[in-house]
Amino acid sequence: MTPIAVSLGDPAGIGPEITGKSWDARATYGLSPFFAVGDPGALRAVWEGPFEIIDSPDQATEIFDRALPLFPVESSETAKPGFPTADSARCALDSLELAVGLARSGTALAVVTGPVSKARLYDIGFSHAGQTEFVAERCGVSRENAAMMLAGPSLKVVPITTHIPLRDVPEVVSIDLIVTKGRAAARGMTRNFGIENPRLAFAGLNPHAGEFGALGREEIDFLEPALELLRDEGIDAQGPFAADTMFHEAARKTYDVALCLYHDQALIPLKTLHFDEGVNLTLGLPIVRTSPDHGTAFEIAGKAKAHPGATIAAISLAAFCANQRMQREGSVAA
Secondary structure (H helix, E strand, O other): OOEEEEEEEEOOOOOOOOOHHHHHHHHHHOOOOOOEEEHHHHHHHHOOOEEEOOHHHHHHHHHHHOOEEEEEOOOOOEEEEEEEOOHHHHHHHEEHHHHHHHHOOOOOOOOOEOOOOOHHHOOOOOOOOOOHEEEEEEOOOOOOOOEEEEEOOOOOOEEOOOOOOOOHHHHOOOOHHHHHHHHHHHHHHHHHHOOOOOOEEEEEOOOHHHOOOOOOOHHHHHHHHHHHHHHHHOOEEEEEEEEHHHOHHHHHOOOOOOEEEOHHHHHHHHHHHOOOOEEEEEEOOOOOEEEEOOOHHHHHHHHOOOOOHHHHHHHHHHHHHHHHHHHHHHOOOO
């Protein structure tokens, strides 16, 4: 069985701890074989479990039952939990690039990316908005054609805009952007979840979805024309709906994925419902990439307080989506 690559993220954050704890819980959750990619010293500093160094992913499956396989990325200095540095950011970036490369080559079934500090990455010259955009570029996919999905047991959301100031959202939103993200969401639901005709629900930007233009025209000028174009392509695009009525239990049963106009409009309901089990899944890539939906949590790093639930969910979802793709298309990277 081809294993999953799990990059440890920033070695000063909670990534090493939650990866080790995920291996501890492998039998409880029936996790597919995976191997860590990152600094051995960072893992040893926060986790007492067994790990074994590997130099090829094909060694991981045999080792997995007795120890956590680790593909090493040596850091020039030992990371101190809770104290990120330029060196820890470089180690995080090297681990990410290696893990993505292994997934692209087919030697890893999928990649799960651990949490990183964007601020520290920017300090060392990182030019991408986040890991999603970096992975997309490495896979030869434009950022417009990739989409970030946040998935939990009862809700999946796609933010049409992500890490930009709220005041910039109305200027960035366009018919083309909405259509592009809608196509990515529809195809992603089919490829990764096996839903042949997914139901897409779009949230309005303004209160009450603009109240027929009384509270803003973005719904009239951008959303409605975009949704009509998606429907012309055979995509079940519903809305735009008032966002405050979209996320109660009965409403969630009427769609498969909700598309929201800005970051918090999507992530607040997802994290309210599934804080410890939310997963970031990148749609539109030739590989399967997931990530726990939380940050580095430097304030608790090294204190044995980090909860591995989202990482366990990310590993499980990566395996599920990869298997869905292989059943439908013959390979993960089809």
